[in-house]
Amino acid sequence: MSSILIIEQVLNGLQFGVMLFLMAAGLTLIFGVMGLINLAHGSLYMVGAFAAAAVAAATGSFLLALGAALAVAAAVGAVVEVAVIRRLYATDHLDQVLATFALILIFSEGTRYLFGSFPLYLDIPDALSGPVTLPGGIQYPLYRLALIGVGLAVAVGLWLLIERTRVGIRIRAGENDREMIAALGVDISKLYTLVFALGAALAGLAGALVGAIQSVQVGMGEPVLILAFVVIVIGGIGSIKGAFVGAILVGLTDTLGGIFLPEFFKLFMEPAAGTQVGASLASMAIYILMSVVLVWRPTGLFGARA
Amino acid sequence: MTEPVLETRGITKRFGALTASEDVSLDLRAGEIHAVIGPNGAGKSTLIQQICGLMRPDAGQVWLGGAEVTRLEAAARARAGLGRTFQVSQLAMEDTVLQNALLGALGAATRPWRFFGAALRDAELRDRAEAALAQVGLGDVAAVRCADLSHGQRRQLEVAVALTLGPRAFVMDEPMAGLGAEGSKRMTGFLSELRGTAPILLVEHDMDAVFALADRISVLVYGRIIATGTVAEIRADRAVREAYLGEQV
Amino acid sequence: MIGGMRREALINLAVLAGLVAVPLWALAVDEPFTITLATRVAILALAAVGLNIALGLGGLVSLGHAVFFGIGGYAMGILAHHAQTYTAVAEWPMLIEGTKSMPVIWLVAVVASALAALVIGVLSLRTSGVYFIMITLAFGQMFFYFAISWSAYGGEDGLSIYVRNGFPGLNTLVPIQFFGLCFAILCAVLWLNARLMRSPFGLALNAARQVPVRVETVGLNPVRLKLVAFVISGAITGLAGALFADLNRFVSPTMFSWQFSGEIIILVILGGVGRLFGPVVGAAVFVVLEHWLGGLTEFWLIWLGVILLVIVLFARGGLVGLLAGRSVAHD
Numbered sequence: 007m008s009s010i011l012i013i014e015q016v017l018n019g020l021q022f023g024v025m026l027f028l029m030a031a032g033l034t035l036i037f038g039v040m041g042l043i044n045l046a047h048g049s050l051y052m053v054g055a056f057a058a059a060a061v062a063a064a065t066g067s068f069l070l071a072l073g074a075a076l077a078v079a080a081a082v083g084a085v086v087e088v089a090v091i092r093r094l095y096a097t098d099h100l101d102q103v104l105a106t107f108a109l110i111l112i113f114s115e116g117t118r119y120l121f122g123s124f125p126l127y128l129d130i131p132d133a134l135s136g137p138v139t140l141p142g143g144i145q146y147p148l149y150r151l152a153l154i155g156v157g158l159a160v161a162v163g164l165w166l167l168i169e170r171t172r173v174g175i176r177i178r179a180g181e182n183d184r185e186m187i188a189a190l191g192v193d194i195s196k197l198y199t200l201v202f203a204l205g206a207a208l209a210g211l212a213g214a215l216v217g218a219i220q221s222v223q224v225g226m227g228e229p230v231l232i233l234a235f236v237v238i239v240i241g242g243i244g245s246i247k248g249a250f251v252g253a254i255l256v257g258l259t260d261t262l263g264g265i266f267l268p269e270f271f272k273l274f275m276e277p278a279a280g281t282q283v284g285a286s287l288a289s290m291a292i293y294i295l296m297s298v299v300l301v302w303r304p305t306g307l308f309g310a311r312a
Numbered sequence: 313m314t315e316p317v318l319e320t321r322g323i324t325k326r327f328g329a330l331t332a333s334e335d336v337s338l339d340l341r342a343g344e345i346h347a348v349i350g351p352n353g354a355g356k357s358t359l360i361q362q363i364c365g366l367m368r369p370d371a372g373q374v375w376l377g378g379a380e381v382t383r384l385e386a387a388a389r390a391r392a393g394l395g396r397t398f399q400v401s402q403l404a405m406e407d408t409v410l411q412n413a414l415l416g417a418l419g420a421a422t423r424p425w426r427f428f429g430a431a432l433r434d435a436e437l438r439d440r441a442e443a444a445l446a447q448v449g450l451g452d453v454a455a456v457r458c459a460d461l462s463h464g465q466r467r468q469l470e471v472a473v474a475l476t477l478g479p480r481a482f483v484m485d486e487p488m489a490g491l492g493a494e495g496s497k498r499m500t501g502f503l504s505e506l507r508g509t510a511p512i513l514l515v516e517h518d519m520d521a522v523f524a525l526a527d528r529i530s531v532l533v534y535g536r537i538i539a540t541g542t543v544a545e546i547r548a549d550r551a552v553r554e555a556y557l558g559e560q561v
Numbered sequence: 562m563i564g565g566m567r568r569e570a571l572i573n574l575a576v577l578a579g580l581v582a583v584p585l586w587a588l589a590v591d592e593p594f595t596i597t598l599a600t601r602v603a604i605l606a607l608a609a610v611g612l613n614i615a616l617g618l619g620g621l622v623s624l625g626h627a628v629f630f631g632i633g634g635y636a637m638g639i640l641a642h643h644a645q646t647y648t649a650v651a652e653w654p655m656l657i658e659g660t661k662s663m664p665v666i667w668l669v670a671v672v673a674s675a676l677a678a679l680v681i682g683v684l685s686l687r688t689s690g691v692y693f694i695m696i697t698l699a700f701g702q703m704f705f706y707f708a709i710s711w712s713a714y715g716g717e718d719g720l721s722i723y724v725r726n727g728f729p730g731l732n733t734l735v736p737i738q739f740f741g742l743c744f745a746i747l748c749a750v751l752w753l754n755a756r757l758m759r760s761p762f763g764l765a766l767n768a769a770r771q772v773p774v775r776v777e778t779v780g781l782n783p784v785r786l787k788l789v790a791f792v793i794s795g796a797i798t799g800l801a802g803a804l805f806a807d808l809n810r811f812v813s814p815t816m817f818s819w820q821f822s823g824e825i826i827i828l829v830i831l832g833g834v835g836r837l838f839g840p841v842v843g844a845a846v847f848v849v850l851e852h853w854l855g856g857l858t859e860f861w862l863i864w865l866g867v868i869l870l871v872i873v874l875f876a877r878g879g880l881v882g883l884l885a886g887r888s889v890a891h892d
Contacts, residue, residue, distance in 0.1 A: 043691045045823075093874055099691055100622045104830055105873045107823045111866030119860050232702050232819060235695040243691060286710045293703035297684055300696065304687045364778065390780035402775040404768040415768045419779030424765040424786065427793075428753075431761045477779060 010144050015265050016258065021150045023257025024157020028212035029234035030241070030249040031164055032205025038244030039180040039201050040095050045106035046086070047209055047234065048227025049113035054079040054210020055217035055226060056117060059126040068131035072214055079210020080203040087202040092195065110228070118224045125221035128214070153215055160208065161250055168246065177201060181244060233260075236292055240299045242309025251307060256292050263291035315378055316341050317511050318394070318481040323362055323372035325355075325535075332358040333369065334535040340481055340511045345503065347514045347522045350532035356515045357399075359532065360485050363513070364396050365389040377480050391422060395479030395510070397470040399486040403458045409469055410454040413441035416476030444475040448502065464495040471506075479510050488518040500524055523547075531555070569885035573838040580744065580845065588737050596736040597808070602841075602848045603743040604804045609828035609840030610750055611797030616826065617835030618763065619790040620770035624822050625681070625697030628704045629795040631817035632677055633670035633802025635708070638720040638812035640666050645723060663728040663742075666803055674799025675792050682791040686784050701819050708814035719813025726807055733807070743804055747841070750797055755837055757793075766790050798825070827869060833879030842880050 033047050057078035062071035090109065094102050130149045137145040168174035176192050180201070213227065220226070237256050241248025268284030275283065287294075299307065316339035325333040332355045340346045350356055361367035363374055365386035373382045381389050390396070403412050414431055417440040418424055431437060445451050448468040453461065461469065467487060474482055487503065488496045500521050503512060507527075516522050522529065523543050530540040531552050539549045546552055580599060587595035608630055615621040643650045643659025650657040660666060685696045709717050725733045733739045757763050769776045769783035776783040806812045815821070824847070832843030850868070854861035876883055 101873050108866040108869035111862045115860045115863040236699050239695050289706035289710045290703045293699050296699055386777045387780050387782050390778050396778045402772045404771040416779045418761050418765055419781050424761050424781055426761045428756050428760055430759040431764045
């Protein structure tokens with residue numbers, strides 16, 4: 007197995023990881039600040055992808071499409087927060103699970119009603135299409151490299167937002183002491199809407215970016231949602247840093263496991279059987295990783311001790 | 313002198329720079345009420361948590377009935393004979409008074425792994441639960457849902473659940489909390505008799521109750537015991553007056 | 562309180578009577594599809610009765626109960642597949658052959674899903690609250706993807722079984738007989754469940770859900786109580802999975818899907834959490850909605866979503882709660 011292949015797969019894993027981070031960051035923020043488990047986060051990912059595909063089809067501009075994904079996902083997020091989600095903050099997790107599961111049904115079927123069951127396609131912009139040659143002579147798709155760049159930029163931006171701005175101070179205060187910041191005169195319901203919309207926008211952005219390398223279809227959000235859950239369970243719920251580390255770990259484990267585990271088992275098993283066992287294990291690798299982390303630290307790598 | 317029923321030996325617990333318990337040694341002897349008092353933040357709750365096994369001390373030991381229990385979980389200490397009541401009532405609010413008492417009896421019998429027969433039809437469990445309810449004066453409301461009890465009745469039920477265990481020692485966290493003058497008086501009378509059943513380690517804010525009930529008092533300030541003695545000795549103790557009563561009055 | 566209890570008992574009786582009357586009527590007017598729908602209600606109700614022990618009694622919000630449903634389904638699928646192809650399930654360390662006998666399949670389904678519940682429970686119960694929800698969900702996905710990649714048993718396409726498995730003395734190919742079998746199992750499990758709720762274990766579990774710290778201070782281990790509840794719960798849902806597979810004569814990875822985990826929770830919630838008959842009412846309403854709304858519009862799931870939202874936001878006790886008033890203490 008060549009080192010070029012390995013580097014390529016590591017880059018693929020990173021690209022997958024940073025996109026997972028966009029999803030996981032919103033989930034973990036929403037849980038950390040409002041204490042809400044949001045199953046409908048995957049729907050916002052789907053909404054972003056559909057908004058981008060529709061705008062790209064109408065205007066031909068990828069940038070406009072990205073802008074639309076951010077704006078529509080944020081707007082839908084804000085509306086949903088005001089209409090439904092804010093009634094759930096005081097309720098138990100079971101109610102949150104059910105209500106947001108109901109939202110998934112409404113969003114998925116609503117999208118199917120509007121756009122039909124056939125997948126839409128979102129093209130990679132010309133400026134970012136084709137491969138680029140990396141140091142060492144590795145050919146790698148420029149668009150995927152751009153995704154890694156965008157993901158890292160968002161991570162840095164989010165860190166700056168939370169650590170260095172007034173809004174960030176309020177978000178952190180919201181995680182620690184709700185009564186206190188309400189007593190200090192911060193309009194807590196506006197802050198909640200803002201955080202939810204921010205999370206929604208990140209999910210929508212991820213949906214649009216990934217939509218260009220996969221197809222845009224109903225139900226695309228849920229597999230990613232569940233992976234994002236795995237990410238934040240590994241990282242520790244409520245921790246942005248944990249979400250980042252968890253996302254990269256999951257991205258790399260999933261990608262590298264899919265390539266190397268079948269190869270590994272072929273070393274000492276019949277090729278067909280080895281591939282079979284390796285592929286089965288690879289499909290479960292991230293869940294095994296999650297179990298191991300939990301046995302070791304039940305509240306995740308960076309989670310507050312219970 | 314008889315061996316103490318419950319004892320802490322040099323318990324120390326730190327949270328970062330804060331020392332919640334520092335070398336706390338106290339004992340509870342048969343037939344007595346030993347009150348632990350101290351201003352807010354003195355470390356009374358932390359001490360109780362360590363005695364009952366919900367928190368582990370950094371150093372020191374807890375002894376119950378002549379055996380060391382420092383490493384035992386809360387459930388194991390309960391089985392070893394520690395009956396605990398909570399400052400904020402911890403009761404199954406959806407269930408009846410009798411069901412709450414049955415839970416204690418079930419714990420005492422350590423036989424929860426029965427899936428078929430009705431708990432209410434188990435004569436042994438039921439007798440035990442009903443006896444405890446009768447002793448605290450809740451026999452008449454056994455069928456009432458816990459959520460429909462008055463605050464005072466819930467405080468009584470807290471004690472009843474601990475009683476069903478047939479404990480060697482009680483640890484009570486502010487049993488008077490939230491009771492009015494009348495309720496406190498009744499509870500005081502009840503606890504006074506209860507010490508004959510098993511000795512009580514009593515953490516309490518209500519000073520009238522403490523001075524009326526306690527055989528001995530330990531004063532906890534900043535995680536340390538600054539004095540232990542009879543009511544008269546504590547009233548006269550200079551360090552206590554300065555550190556504690558001085559602050560209060 | 563007594564009134565509420567009697568009313569709930571009446572409702573329960575009416576539900577059972579309805580569940581018997583509808584297929585009998587369908588038999589009289591020769592509508593076999595309606596019998597199949599009633600069988601579906603009985604089986605889904607059984608799955609939800611299982612979940613209700615973990616969710617309603619134990620307070621464990623498991624978003625991964627499809628695992629046990631799927632294991633039950635695959636227990637049937639694998640055993641029947643080997644029986645119909647005349648191959649052995651395993652030859653080492655001992656010869657295990659396939660079977661078309663329902664009792665044997667059920668036993669395997671129950672034991673296998675109980676074991677899976679034990680392992681998943683031990684790991685998941687190290688955590689609580691929202692972590693527990695996400696972890697059970699993740700275990701569900703793990704089994705889902707495993708089933709997809711397991712090509713020996715059909716992978717993504719699943720397994721078809723040509724002839725329904727047999728039960729001594731019955732012709733299970735006759736819809737009403739298979740319905741009767743499923744209905745009898747449902748009744749038996751409901752009866753056991755009613756006993757369980759009143760038993761010492763039920764009492765302790767009920768308290769462990771409400772005040773775990775109290776349970777600990779009377780000398781019981783709340784986590785162990787919940788673990789046992791989770792295992793019992795998984796075993797019952799596994800049995801339902803085996804029956805469901807036999808109803809369709811088909812198993813596929815979708816039995817493991819997380820949407821199905823969500824649906825079983827919906828069944829419990831529609832009917833009323835922690836109510837003995839909540840899951841049965843929920844399953845009946847769900848199947849009727851699916852059939853009726855599904856006939857009206859292709860997008861019936863939107864309306865299911867809206868109904869669910871309304872129930873969660875405005876009618877916490879579910880349908881049994883609406884009809885019978887607030888829940889009463891057991892016994």
